Every structure is written in C-alpha cells, then in structure tokens.
Amino acid sequence: MLIVVCIKQVPDTxxxxxxxxxxxxxxxxxxxxVNPYDTxxxxxxxxxKDRFGYRxxxxxxxxxxxxxxxxxxxxxxxxxxxxxxxxxxxxxxxxATSNVLAAAIRKLHDEFDRVGLVLxxxxxxxxxTAQVGPGIASRLNxxxxxxxxxxxxxxxxxxxxxxxxxxxxxxxxxxxxxxxxLTVVRELNRPRYPKVPLRLAAAEATVEVWNNQVLKLDExxxxxxxxxxWVSKIFSPERAKGExxxxxxxxxxxxxxxxxxxxxxxxxxxx
Amino acid sequence: MTPNPTIFIPLLVxxxxxxxxxxxxxxxxxxxxxxxxxxxxxxxRAGEMLRYAFGQKRVVARPFGVNHAVIFWSFLVLLxxxxxxVLHGVFPAVALEKLSAGIYHPLALLLxxxxxxxxxxxxxxxxxxVASPPYxxxxxxxxxxxxGLIAILMLASFGINGSRIAGGELAGxxxxxxxxxxxxxxxxxxxxPLYYLAxxxxxxxxxxxxxxxxxxxxxxxxxxxxPNCFFRRLEQPNTQPREEFAPGNEFGAARVDRLxxxxxxxxxxxxxxxxxxxVCPAAITGKPLNPRGVIHDIKxxxxxxxxxxxxxxxxxxxxxxxxxxxxxxxxLWSCTTCGACMEACPVFIEHVSKIVQMRRxxxxxEARFPEELLNLFENMEGRSNPWGxxxxxxxxxxxxxEVKPFEAxxxxxxxxxxxxxxFDSRNKHVTVxxxxxxxxAGISWGILGKDEKCCGDSVRRLGNEFVFxxxxxxxxxxxxxxxxxxxxxxxPHCFSTLKNDYRxxxxxxxxxxxxxxxxxxVRDGRLAPDTSAAAFGATVFHDSCYLGRHNDVYxxxxxxxxxxxxxxxxxxxxxxxxxxxxxxxxGRMWMEEHAGTRINLARVEEALQQNPDTxxxxxxxxxxxxxxxxxxxxxxxxxxxxxxxxxxEAVLREKSA
Numbered sequence: 046m047l048i049v050v051c052i053k054q055v056p057d058t059x060x061x062x063x064x065x066x067x068x069x070x071x072x073x074x075x076x077x078x079v080n081p082y083d084t085x086x087x088x089x090x091x092x093x094k095d096r097f098g099y100r101x102x103x104x105x106x107x108x109x110x111x112x113x114x115x116x117x118x119x120x121x122x123x124x125x126x127x128x129x130x131x132x133x134x135x136x137x138x139x140x141a142t143s144n145v146l147a148a149a150i151r152k153l154h155d156e157f158d159r160v161g162l163v164l165x166x167x168x169x170x171x172x173x174t175a176q177v178g179p180g181i182a183s184r185l186n187x188x189x190x191x192x193x194x195x196x197x198x199x200x201x202x203x204x205x206x207x208x209x210x211x212x213x214x215x216x217x218x219x220x221x222x223x224x225x226x227l228t229v230v231r232e233l234n235r236p237r238y239p240k241v242p243l244r245l246a247a248a249e250a251t252v253e254v255w256n257n258q259v260l261k262l263d264e265x266x267x268x269x270x271x272x273x274x275w276v277s278k279i280f281s282p283e284r285a286k287g288e289x290x291x292x293x294x295x296x297x298x299x300x301x302x303x304x305x306x307x308x309x310x311x312x313x314x315x316x
Numbered sequence: 317m318t319p320n321p322t323i324f325i326p327l328l329v330x331x332x333x334x335x336x337x338x339x340x341x342x343x344x345x346x347x348x349x350x351x352x353x354x355x356x357x358x359x360x361r362a363g364e365m366l367r368y369a370f371g372q373k374r375v376v377a378r379p380f381g382v383n384h385a386v387i388f389w390s391f392l393v394l395l396x397x398x399x400x401x402v403l404h405g406v407f408p409a410v411a412l413e414k415l416s417a418g419i420y421h422p423l424a425l426l427l428x429x430x431x432x433x434x435x436x437x438x439x440x441x442x443x444x445x446v447a448s449p450p451y452x453x454x455x456x457x458x459x460x461x462x463x464g465l466i467a468i469l470m471l472a473s474f475g476i477n478g479s480r481i482a483g484g485e486l487a488g489x490x491x492x493x494x495x496x497x498x499x500x501x502x503x504x505x506x507x508x509p510l511y512y513l514a515x516x517x518x519x520x521x522x523x524x525x526x527x528x529x530x531x532x533x534x535x536x537x538x539x540x541x542x543p544n545c546f547f548r549r550l551e552q553p554n555t556q557p558r559e560e561f562a563p564g565n566e567f568g569a570a571r572v573d574r575l576x577x578x579x580x581x582x583x584x585x586x587x588x589x590x591x592x593x594x595v596c597p598a599a600i601t602g603k604p605l606n607p608r609g610v611i612h613d614i615k616x617x618x619x620x621x622x623x624x625x626x627x628x629x630x631x632x633x634x635x636x637x638x639x640x641x642x643x644x645x646x647x648l649w650s651c652t653t654c655g656a657c658m659e660a661c662p663v664f665i666e667h668v669s670k671i672v673q674m675r676r677x678x679x680x681x682e683a684r685f686p687e688e689l690l691n692l693f694e695n696m697e698g699r700s701n702p703w704g705x706x707x708x709x710x711x712x713x714x715x716x717x718e719v720k721p722f723e724a725x726x727x728x729x730x731x732x733x734x735x736x737x738x739f740d741s742r743n744k745h746v747t748v749x750x751x752x753x754x755x756x757a758g759i760s761w762g763i764l765g766k767d768e769k770c771c772g773d774s775v776r777r778l779g780n781e782f783v784f785x786x787x788x789x790x791x792x793x794x795x796x797x798x799x800x801x802x803x804x805x806x807x808p809h810c811f812s813t814l815k816n817d818y819r820x821x822x823x824x825x826x827x828x829x830x831x832x833x834x835x836x837x838v839r840d841g842r843l844a845p846d847t848s849a850a851a852f853g854a855t856v857f858h859d860s861c862y863l864g865r866h867n868d869v870y871x872x873x874x875x876x877x878x879x880x881x882x883x884x885x886x887x888x889x890x891x892x893x894x895x896x897x898x899x900x901x902x903g904r905m906w907m908e909e910h911a912g913t914r915i916n917l918a919r920v921e922e923a924l925q926q927n928p929d930t931x932x933x934x935x936x937x938x939x940x941x942x943x944x945x946x947x948x949x950x951x952x953x954x955x956x957x958x959x960x961x962x963x964x965e966a967v968l969r970e971k972s973a
Binding site: 057076078235236237238239240241242244245246249286287289294 | 561562563565567679680681682683685687690693694698699706715716742745782961
C-alpha cells in the first residue's frame with residue numbers, strides 16, 4: 046500500500062510582508078518553510094511506514110524552487126518525492142490545485158502502487174482555506190476525514206481506518222473504509238528530526254518533476270484558467286508602533302502603574 | 317650475605333614479562349581510536365609536561381596534592397635505589413656504595429630521607445582515604461593494597477640498610493643513613509643477617525608484585541599521565557573538532573573506536589582521583605552525570621571492546637547505553653560544558669569533548685534527544701535564533717537609540733549583539749546600556765541588524781554539528797562579505813564561538829568581550845565613572861564559564877565593577893577558574909532540569925552567602941539563571957546587573973547631575 050502525503054512550500058509567515066502598493070506578498074528574501082500542518086501529515090505517514098512497512102510518496106505542486114520542500118521530505122525518510130511543476134499549473138485556486146494533485150495521485154495508483162491513504166495538513170498557513178484536502182478526496186472519490194488528531198486503528202486486512210477528529214470542545218471517533226483522505230491537526234504527533242545520513246542522501250537525490258506533459262490534464266481545469274476564484278486584494282492590518290513605558294528595571298512598580306493607567310484609559314482593562 | 321640471583325632472575329623475568337605484556341595489552345588499545353594531531357609544537361608541549369607532570373602544578377593546587385607530589389617525586393628519586401636493587405639482585409657485585417664517598421654519601425642520605433617522606437605520605441594517604449576520602453567509593457581494596465605495597469617497599473628498604481648497619485657493614489653510615497641507622501639500633505648484630513635476608517626478599521617480592529600489578533590497574537596512570545600532559549590540547553579545550561559531512565560517513569561516537577586515540581589515552585590516564593566530580597555542577601546537584609564515571613566507562617568499554625576492534629570484530633558493549641562501560645543518554649544530556657572538570661583534572665583529561673562526541677551521535681545519527689530541543693533545532697535552522705522570533709525583530713532594542721548599520725571603512729567595530737541581547741527582554745537592557753557606553757566613549761560601531769545570525773554555540777555543544785557547521789559557514793561568509801574584522805560581543809558564548817570555533821572555518825577575527833573593552837575604555841579615560849553616582853551597594857561577581865575558564869578572562873569584569881562602584885566585588889567561595897556554572901551552558905539553557913536540585917539555585921545560595929545587594933554578571937545566560945534563582949528563593953531585594961549596566965549607571969548618571 047502507498048500513502049501519499051501532500052505538502053506545500055509556504056513563506057515563513059512570521060517574516061512575511063505585504064507590498065502596500067501592489068497588495069501582494071513580498072517574496073524576495075523571505076525564507077520558505079514546509080507548511081507546518083503538513084509536517085504532521087508527513088510524520089504520521091512515516092510512522093505508519095515504520096510500523097507496517099507501507100511506502101510513502103510526498104507530492105507538492107509549486108514552482109521549481111519547491112524542490113527544497115520535497116528534499117526535506119526525502120531527508121525525513123519518504124520513498125518518493127514528486128514535484129508537480131509547470132507554468133500551466135500556475136495561478137491555481139484550490140479547485141485547480143486539487144485537480145492536479147488528484148491526477149498525480151491517480152497516476153501513482155495506476156503505475157506505482159495502490160494508494161490506500163492520502164494525508165494532508167488541515168490547511169496551509171498562507172491560503173488558510175482548508176479546501177485542497179477535501180477537494181482531492183472529492184476528485185478521487187475517497188472518503189474524507191478532516192481534523193484528525195489521532196489514528197485509533199488502521200486495519201489493513203479489513204481495509205478500514207478509525208480516527209479521532211478534533212472538533213470544537215469535543216472529539217469524534219469515526220471509522221471509514223479505505224481508501225481515505227485525512228487532513229490532520231498539530232496534536233496528531235511530534236514531527237521527527239531528520240538524521241544527518243538521510244539529509245546528505247536527500248541533498249544528492251533528484252526530485253522527480255512531473256509537468257503537464259506527464260499528467261496530460263485539460264488546460265481548462267488547471268492553473269489560472271481552471272480557477273473560478275481570484276484574490277482581489279490582500280493587505281495586512283495597520284499596527285501602530287510600540288512604545289516603551291517607564292523604566293521597568295530601575296522602577297518596576299512605577300512602570301507597572303503606568304501600564305495599568307494606559308490600559309485603563311484605553312478601556313482595555315477593568316478594575 | 318648476598319641475595320640469590322638464580323632465584324631472583326627468573327622471578328624478575330616473570331614480573332617484567334607481566335609488566336611488558338600489561339603495558340602492551342592496554343596501551344596498544346589506543347590505536348583503535350581515530351587520528352588526531354597532537355604532535356605539533358613539541359617544544360611547548362614539553363614545557364607543559366615539565367610544568368604539569370613533573371612540576372605537579374595542578375596536583376598541588378587542591379587538598380592532599382602536596383602529598384601526591386611527595387609520592388611522585390619520591391618515586392622518581394627512588395628509581396635510583398630500585399634500579400640499584402634490581403641490578404644488585406642480578407649482579408651481586410653492583411652496589412651504590414662502590415661509588416666514591418663524595419657522591420655516595422649525599423645520594424644515600426637523599427634516598428634514606430626520601431624513603432621516609434614517601435612512607436609518611438602513603439600513611440597520610442591511607443588515613444585520608446579512611447577519614448575523608450575524595451568520594452565515598454574511593455575506599456577501594458585496590459587503593460589500600462597499592463598504598464600498603466609502597467609502605468612495605470619503604471619499610472623493607474630501611475630493613476635492608478638497617479640490618480647491614482647493625483651487622484657492622486657500612487661503617488659510619490648512621491650519619492648519612494639516619495633513618496636506616498635508627499632502624500639498625502633496634503636490630504642486634506647476631507640477628508642482622510636474618511633481618512637482611514628477610515628484608516631483601518620482602519622488598520624483592522613487593523617490587524616485583526608492584527611492577528606486575530602496575531600496568532594492569534588504575535596505577536597505569538604512573539606511565540600514562542606524563543605523556544597525557546604532553547599531548548594536552550594547546551588551544552581551548554571546549555572547541556570541538558569539526559566533522560566532515562559526506563555521504564557514507566559516521567557521525568559522533570557510538571563506539572569507542574569513534575573516539576580519538578587521545579580520548580582513549582585519557583581514559584587510561586585517569587586515576588579516579590574524583591576532583592572532576594567534586595567540581596561538576598551536574599554531579600553536585602544530583603544529576604546522573606559524573607565526569608569521572610564517563611572516563612571510567614570509556615576505559616571499561618575500551619578494555620572490553622578494544623581487543624575485538626583490533627581484530628576487526630564488532631564491539632560487544634555499546635558506548636551509549638546502560639551499565640558499567642556505557643554512558644547513559646541522561647548522563648550525556650546533563651553536561652553544561654562548563655569545563656570545571658577539565659580545569660580541575662591534574663592530567664588534562666578532556667571530558668567535555670567526549671560528551672559532545674557522544675551527543676553528536678545521538679543527534680545526528682539517531683535524531684534522539686530531549687524533546688525540548690526539537691523546537692530549538694528547528695528555530696535555529698529556520699530563523700537562526702533559539703526562540704524562532706522573526707529576524708526583523710533583531711533591531712527592536714535600538715528603538716530608543718540612533719544605531720548605524722555596520723559598514724566596513726565607515727564603522728570600526730561590529731557590535732555582534734547576539735540572540736539574547738536582541739530578543740530577550742531583560743538582556744535588551746544590557747544591550748542598550750552597552751550601546752550608550754560605546755557612544756559615550758566615541759567608539760565607531762555598527763550592527764548587522766536583521767542580517768545578524770546566531771553564532772550557533774548551543775547547537776554545537778548539544779552535538780548538532782551538522783546545523784552548527786552550516787551556521788558557522790554562513791556567518792563566516794557574511795563576515796567576509798561585509799569586511800568584518802573587529803567584533804564586540806556582550807555574550808561570552810558568542811565571544812568564545814566567534815573567537816575560537818570560527819577559526820576552524822578559516823576566519824580569524826579580533827573578538828573582544830564587552831568586559832575587556834569597557835575596562836580598556838575606563839583605563840584610557842574615555843569613560844569616566846562617578847563612583848558616587850551608582851547605588852549598587854555590596855556587589856558580588858559571578859564568573860561566566862565561557863568568559864572565564866574557556867577564555868581566561870577573569871580580571872576585566874572585576875576591574876569594571878571596581879571602577880564603577882569604587883570597591884572590588886566580593887568573591888564567592890567558588891570563583892574564577894573554580895567558579896560554579898549557572899547551569900545554562902552546553903545548551904542546558906533550552907532544556908528542562910528534572911533530576912536532582914537546580915544548579916542555578918545552588919549558585920544563587922552561594923552568592924547570597926556574601927550578603928550582596930547586587931549580583932554582577934557578564935553573560936545573558938547567567939543573567940537569566942541568576943534572576944530566576946533569586947525569584948525562587950524569594951530574595952527579590954537582591955538585584956542582578958550586567959557589568960555594562962553597572963558601568964552605564966556610573967558613567968551616564970553624571971550627565972543628569
């Protein structure tokens with residue numbers, strides 16, 4: 046059985062700035078990271094690999110430099126890493142993205158190994174839509190279990206999976222036959238740290254790149270053309286510059302008093 | 317009245333064979349270790365060996381060290397007597413007294429008196445081991461057996477000479493063999509031959525036993541300690557060797573043959589004196605780490621696995637694991653890399669590098685480490701600081717000041733602020749104080765701002781050499797690109813890493829810690845502290861390990877404090893090279909402290925014994941640890957100040973006056 050993990054390269058949001066003129070992300074000099082939720086999906090797949098010996102493939106759709114993200118997956122121990130990259134994939138919304146990812150998963154299923162499980166992070170920290178995972182499940186006609194915080198049981202003989210879903214104020218235990226698509230939350234696990242020998246091997250490895258000549262998708266369903274939604278404006282909320290009140294080292298009591306007064310005057314504190 | 321060579325020679329051959337075999341068996345095991353250059357600079361090495369091995373400089377620095385020095389020098393002097401004894405046993409015609417009286421009489425007097433000194437010293441050693449041993453487990457049968465054997469050798473030598481005098485030989489000997497002469501007065505002339513024969517054979521058997529026993533016991537140190545001082549690390553011993561990151565390489569040490577030959581020689585040079593464990597902050601506060609134990613386990617592991625490894629077979633006992641001969645993971649993670657053990661070791665055993673080598677294996681090959689470190693490692697890799705704060709926030713401390721970016725040619729010094737100085741809210745005050753002082757003194761300085769990266773100290777000491785290697789190379793490239801040559805640091809960890817570790821990456825920088833720079837500025841009159849301005853009350857100074865022990869800067873911070881307050885800071889019981897760590901070094905800053913009592917509390921309680929109003933520090937980690945400790949013991953009336961803050965108070969107050 047093959048487990049497919051979908052991962053995305055995202056800008057490190059703590060360092061992201063938005064160009065006030067163009068309303069777009071300033072990408073120059075911003076480091077990219079693996080979408081944090083996806084690292085938990087990756088970890089869970091690798092744990093299932095360690096336990097049951099399944100194979101794991103990592104998929105990512107993105108520009109050529111997203112190769113770095115897949116190399117990180119290789120360093121953690123995935124068996125295959127495939128970058129879905131083509132100009133015609135660009136500008137995709139969540140629908141077009143899930144079309145491309147689903148096509149790649151179908152291809153892996155047909156030509157490599159039977160796909161039993163697709164794992165995704167619950168959402169990305171840049172788009173925050175949480176739509177791509179469910180979109181993939183719909184395109185593939187897989188069962189979908191979102192917000193998974195624990196895999197209770199994976200029965201590979203009976204081909205079913207039982208998981209715990211983390212909902213607001215409660216947990217839900219659900220079971221479904223395989224194949225299934227899971228989106229996962231951070232509570233699921235603690236991602237492992239890459240071992241140096243694997244990192245070195247990953248650095249030497251080449252990431253497979255599949256473009257649309259490989260996937261052969263109708264251009265009306267992918268990229269900008271296949272995207273019914275556009276982002277019309279993006280902006281960061283205004284934030285006034287901070288201010289240092291008093292001297293907290295020399296006169297902590299006075300500084301605290303000043304802070305309390307300020308909070309009271311702004312109606313941010315009630316006594 | 318001569319001994320019988322036909323009996324003595326075969327016994328001597330047996331003893332020498334066991335001695336030689338024992339030496340070969342053990343010493344040849346060091347060849348299973350990895351290579352390491354320790355033959356450079358032989359002149360300086362010989363000097364160090366003379367000073368520390370023959371001069372016993374470190375030995376005498378602690379209680380009972382003089383006693384050891386007496387035994388050591390007695391041994392060397394008595395080599396003459398024992399050489400004569402063996403030669404005489406083989407060739408009865410050979411005897412010292414055949415030398416001219418002008419040489420023989422003073423020599424005999426020396427040997428006689430030295431034998432008495434040695435006897436007294438081993439008695440003192442035996443009493444000490446019973447009454448107040450260095451550590452309770454030091455009362456071993458082996459220890460008493462060897463002391464007893466030495467005592468027997470001395471007594472027998474008096475017996476030999478005394479019975480000869482009593483028997484009428486060596487006329488007039490009482491003046492140049494006073495001790496033996498005293499013994500002679502207890503022996504009658506008629507019983508002298510019997511006493512002689514008995515003494516001679518007791519001496520012979522004791523000597524031969526001693527020789528056979530020596531290389532097969534911890535007393536092998538008699539042979540290895542001297543070369544161990546010769547091969548000591550000449551540079552700072554807390555700068556670990558680099559690793560090469562190529563596919564197929566092994567990382568760190570999980571097997572004894574992954575340690576260097578010098579590491580293995582260290583293990584054979586340890587006498588288990590226990591000085592390291594008596595200064596180790598981890599051992600003292602009840603952590604599973606005992607530096608003596610680490611060296612002992614390496615030795616046990618080597619003795620067991622070395623013969624297998626020499627034959628190309630697999631080792632039978634892991635280096636990291638449970639039981640004697642293996643170091644537990646908890647042991648390895650307990651080390652603060654403060655270096656107190658290495659400073660205390662009379663024979664320059666390098667404990668910390670071995671611990672870091674084993675940590676490297678756990679982190680790099682196994683990815684196994686306390687879970688708190690996962691965030692640290694990821695933050696370091698992702699954002700080049702321990703907290704994972706956005707690099708753009710590095711300059712927030714400077715919001716109240718006009719701070720220039722560093723530009724080669726326009727600014728002289730790079731002020732390398734460091735992560736704590738940039739992000740930690742308490743330590744940002746130190747940064748501001750230092751910046752104000754630099755401006756007041758007219759120093760030309762600038763910062764790298766958001767481009768500054770962490771120096772990587774914590775990850776290196778934690779054994780994550782892979783990440784450190786990358787961080788160091790990035791920093792070296794950045795410094796070269798910006799033309800940085802002179803660096804001011806406020807953190808001793810940045811200081812030591814930039815100064816000592818980056819040299820391994822080909823970057824020679826002039827790095828100055830702010831304590832030294834501020835001292836110089838005060839000396840030169842560029843900063844004029846008004847000692848009446850500051851109200852710090854009684855001060856006590858806490859040494860940072862990375863400034864003190866690892867870089868020998870002890871006086872500069874004290875001078876700055878004295879210049880600021882008018883009086884020298886009080887000294888804690890353990891200070892300077894014997895100072896007690898705050899508990900945050902070696903990456904311990906980022907780890908929980910579960911076992912035993914807290915190291916920072918032990919240090920804070922020691923500081924409070926001096927009844928200070930202000931505890932002065934020179935390191936951001938110490939600042940955090942001491943402040944936390946004071947809160948825990950509810951001594952909130954005591955302040956903690958970096959010496960830059962102390963000086964700033966004394967210098968900048970005059971402005972308002």
